[in-house]
Ligand SMILES: Nc1nc2c(ncn2[C@@H]2O[C@H](COP(=O)(O)OP(=O)(O)OP(=O)(O)O)[C@@H](O)[C@H]2O)c(=O)[nH]1
């Protein structure tokens with residue numbers, strides 16, 4: 001039986017990969033055994049230290065991740081351990097991207113959504129609040145929320161809460177997505193992780 005998947009989904013550059021690496025670290029994974037599945041290709045495994053993973057897999061340019069990257073996790077809790085696969089995915093864009101590789105990776109991400117036991121929908125709260133004026137939430141985030149909201153294991157992660165613009169962004173996200181669980185976090189500083197862990201634990 002394959003492990004239940006906890007999928008991290010969201011637009012490019014919101015911090016999905018940094019979160020996956022740092023959340024694994026928070027859950028006491030010392031070395032990352034990552035299964036890489038580029039779209040249309042076979043899965044291959046690599047073993048990386050946290051430092052190597054941060055250097056190689058995260059970055060400031062959008063679309064750094066172009067495929068599925070699964071980290072197997074044994075989550076320690078009060079009542080023993082629970083195993084699951086933490087699935088990092090390729091970033092989504094508004095509209096259909098021109099580049100074939102990004103298009104294929106996005107299709108691969110969307111195909112996985114149905115299978116996932118848990119969906120962590122990440123939004124960059126700092127860029128969400130930047131405009132000052134009420135800027136309508138993009139179509140992509142809106143649609144992910146509509147789909148995700150029909151299921152139990154769905155939560156929004158409002159990321160980059162360490163940045164000054166993020167407080168306004170968080171308020172805006174909560175206004176735009178009423179009725180959804182929104183957890184504020186900083187993937188960089190590992191804040192809000194206890195709440196995310198609790199949510200994941202409950203839905204496995
Ligand atoms: N200040 C701050 N920066 C962050 C945080 N999370 C991510 N970043 C930065 O945002 C950038 C993108 O992070 P990634 O984790 O590569 O983003 P991603 O969502 O995986 O991006 P794609 O793979 O391109 O879709 C990097 O420069 C990170 O250091 C955060 O909580 N706070």
Ligand SMILES: [Mg+2]
Nearest residue numbers: 016017064065
């Ligand atoms: Mg990434």
